Amino acid sequence: MYRIMLLIRCVEEKLKELNIEGLIPGFLHLSIGQEAVAAGVMAALKDGDYILSTHRGHGHCLAKGMSEYMLFAEILGKVEGCCMGKGGSMHLCDVKHGIMGTNGVVGANIPLAAGIAFALKYKGEEGVVACFFGDGASNTGAFHEGLNLAAVWKLPVIYVCENNLYAISTRITRVTLIQDIAERASSYGMPGVVVDGMDPLAVYEATLKAVKRARNGEGPTLIECKTYRFCGSYAAEPPAVERLYRSEEEVKEHMKRDPIKKVEKLLIESGYLTEVEIASLKEDIKARVKDSVEKAKAAPKPSVEIAFSHLYPEREEIPVDLEELSGELVELPMNETIRITLREEMRKDKRIVLMGEDIGVLGGDFRVTKGLLEEFGERRVLDTPISETGFVGLAIGAAMAGLKPVVEIMFVDFAGACMDQIMNQAAKLSYMYAGQIRIPLVIRAACGGGIRAAAQHSQVLSSIFSHIPGLKVVMPSNPCDARGLLKSALKENCPVIFLEHKLLYGVLGPVPMGEYYIPIGKAKVVRKGSDATVVASGLMVNRALEAAKNLDERGISIEVIDLRTISPIDRETIVNSVKHTGRLVIVEEDWAPCSISSEVAAIVAEGPFDSLLSPVKRVTTPFYPMPYNPELEDSMIPSVKKIVSAVEEVMDIL
Ligand SMILES: Cc1ncc(C[n+]2csc(CCOP(=O)(O)OP(=O)(O)O)c2C)c(N)n1
Known part of the structure; x- marks a missing residue:
């Protein structure tokens, strides 16, 4: 843990220098002072475990195994960076090491983590997910929705709140009345633990317990690590700006808790390492970091084509000719056509799970999924809380980890409640993580007017989704097309918004019962x-x-x-x-x-x-x-x- 903390500190000090030299083109948030959290949590994880992190995630990535070279190269915008220079400091990813992404949207990773954990549990894998976020994130809707779902479905997640007292300039006490964020855990029925985030051993022990609980199928834990960042909110924050929200004395006081110094003292006092050995360790790390930086500086930049890659990962193979009608033609309404198509695909592909409000017991507001709960059970047909950010985010996370969720948004009008998950997460992760992640996800939604449902239940909104690269948007005009488009949507490796007009649900049309696929992207x-x-x-x-x-x-x-x-x-x-x-x-x-x-x-x-x-x-x-x-x-x-x-x-x- 000590070595990891030293590495993180050394890398971030170097990044600070590079930033001053003007070599870092974008945002840079350092975690100097918070290293004990990354080191302590990661020491309790194993190789098959995953992490999700934030805009302040260098330490988490290094501790989980990302090489400092890949990190430097990425932040310098080089093609050999972990995301080929497309992500930068806030959007790092290294799936091989279980790093499922750092995220630039505060709180957004919380439901995603629940989704990865859902997929692990669904597949019977023993991995767990650690999800890092700041005190500021604990006031987002995504926090409440994500934690609630993770608890209700007993998912193997460890939620790690790094409470460094500030969200940029806003002190937590000005925006939250409870003393410990961990208290919030009780309202979701999960344990909440407060630890000294400047003590890697305390963090390690708390995480170990949470990991054990998660692996035993007992569900998530919220660990609040009381920590402090010794630097500005962003690397180039001028001292005059920092002084607007915290005093020099306050920072100095907290620097007395420096986790690295604390562990150093412990190592020397316990006779584990001598001062000379510590100095030599530091020199080794410094030299290693220096080499990596030099190599990253000399690395090639991405070519222009890189900017136009990884948006729509290649779809799965379709076994028959597109548009070829096959099988008996049966007269069916559109809602039933969607249902039988889902049923058929679910029988063939165990990765497909359905989620949404009232889709199970009731079969959905428009009865599209009626009867599917009876056949596939609660494991694959999940009634969700009214929590669009929670379950859409969770579905995205599940897709990231290899499932193929089909989510129902009861009325497309409610997509506004989870627009960040759709437009910043589902649509962008594959691109910004340079294709390391795919999101094979179908979001179905009832749309359109004509049922006297007035202003908030009658919109189509297809243009809003179509404005966003990374999404595909389809809209059938009859039952036959609904079948062909849905079957094709389920072969995509990107999110597909599937808009179902309410007035078409009951309209009859001939539907081919065989394998029938309509090419997506063709009128x-x-x-x-x-x-x-x-x-x-x-x-x-x-x-x-x-x-x-x-x-x-x-x-x-x-x-x-x-x-x-x-x-x-x-x-x-x-x-x-x-x-x-x-x-x-x-x-x-x-x-x-x-x-x-x-x-x-x-x-x-x-x-x-x-x-x-x-x-x-x-x-x-x-x-x-x-x-x-x-x-x-x-x-x-x-x-x-x-x-x-x-x-x-x-x-x-x-
Ligand atoms: C949803 C959202 N709102 C606002 C921002 C702008 N922003 C970036 S960092 C930050 C503060 C986050 O504070 P906290 O969660 O405590 O994490 P810390 O920066 O302290 O690590 C804000 C408001 C954002 N990225 N995402």
């Missing part, structure tokens, strides 16, 4: 035509088809494109169609500003603009929330009539 021309192109998705495809039928009776030939995949959008199919028809109407059940319809219009403006015979027309929801009154609601959602009028306008036949 479909669902009706051929020559006068105008209508682009739509989800429920709007059906309205566009009806409009096309009406117009056909008047001799107007409409080509209808069903986007199927909203992101990444299929530019080629749109461009080819508009080149052919010369006119474009985009129908979207969503607001026009910054929407999918804006995107489609931009694709045409950037591409076959010269082919346009008339301006592009969009039929969208007025830029107001959804009202409750049925007539008012119906007036908001694009109707067949409005689509027909839009086509007439682009055809100039008003």
Whole structure:
């Protein structure tokens, strides 16, 4: 432990120098003073155990086995860094050593850790997860949701709170009324322990107990380590800024508790090491660190292509030709189609687990998962607390550790409650950790208006997800597509947002019972035509088809494109169609500003603009929330009539 603490201190002192020299391009948070926590916790872990850490995670990574060379190279932005220069100090990862990532979003790693622990337990592996976070993180929703879920499902996690008294400049006593953060553990039904975080042995002993508990299947423990950082919140914090929130005297007082000096004294007094031996050990570490830094400075930078890699890891192989209909065609509604597809895939692939609010006993608000609990049991069909950040984060963690979770967000409107987990975690981890981690996760959500559910239960929001690289977004318009898209989504190694329109759940359509996969990223021309192109998705495809039928009776030939995949959008199919028809109407059940319809219009403006015979027309929801009154609601959602009028306008036949 002493050696590890020395290494961490030496590496971080070096990083401080590099920062002063201007060699570190980004943020740098040092943990000087807090080394005993990293050393003590890691001494109690084994090789098959995992850690998750924070923006202040150099020490944790070094103690868990990351080489100082990989660390320096990463922080200097070099291709030989642990994340090929794509992560930097706040986003380190070394899966080979069980380091499942340091995280730049305070508190976000807490549900992820529960998820990795869930996967370990599910697979019957004996590993445990240690999750580090600061006192500041203990006031995030992710803390409460993550700890609660870990406790309820008795997951093998050790939550390690490094209470260094400050979240940047905010002293914990100004934002938290209880004396010990560990007290919070009792409200989740788990043990909470307070230890002297400046004493590696005390940290080690507390962790050892927590690890034993976790390995025995007794669930998580919260360990609060009372510690202190001797440096500013970030490496370049000027003393004048630091003085705004803590005095020099206070820092000096805490420096008397320096864990390295404390252990040194103990080692000498107990006759374990002499002063000469300690000096020589320090020299060795210094020399080793110096070599690593020199090598890292000389290492190559990443090539430009590296910036464009690791976003969407290659999907699993699909055993049949895409789009090939197979098996008997059976008339089914969309909710039942999704259910039988999930059931079939779950029978084949034990990695698939379902999570969500009321999806088990009730079968979901829209009964999509009805009966699956009975067949697969509580181990694979999990009713969750109302805790979107908790269970979506947990599912991401489980995916990181090799499972394939399918999460249901009851109404897509509630995705806002867990947007950090979707956009900063699920979408980004594979990229920022340079492909070391994959997130094979499907997030299903009911969307759309028409059921008189008003402003907070009627949105589609596909454009919000589609704005984020790293996610794929699909939206079936009929039961057959729901089957093909879901089967394909379950072969992806990236998060897929699967949007299910509520008004389509009960709509019948022919569904192929065999292996049927629809390529993700490909739109479909669902009706051929020559006068105008209508682009739509989800429920709007059906309205566009009806409009096309009406117009056909008047001799107007409409080509209808069903986007199927909203992101990444299929530019080629749109461009080819508009080149052919010369006119474009985009129908979207969503607001026009910054929407999918804006995107489609931009694709045409950037591409076959010269082919346009008339301006592009969009039929969208007025830029107001959804009202409750049925007539008012119906007036908001694009109707067949409005689509027909839009086509007439682009055809100039008003
Ligand atoms: C969700 C979120 N909010 C705000 C920030 C900005 N931020 C970065 S570090 C930090 C303080 C964190 O304090 P604490 O959790 O106690 O950890 P420490 O920095 O003391 O190690 C804040 C607010 C962030 N990264 N994430």
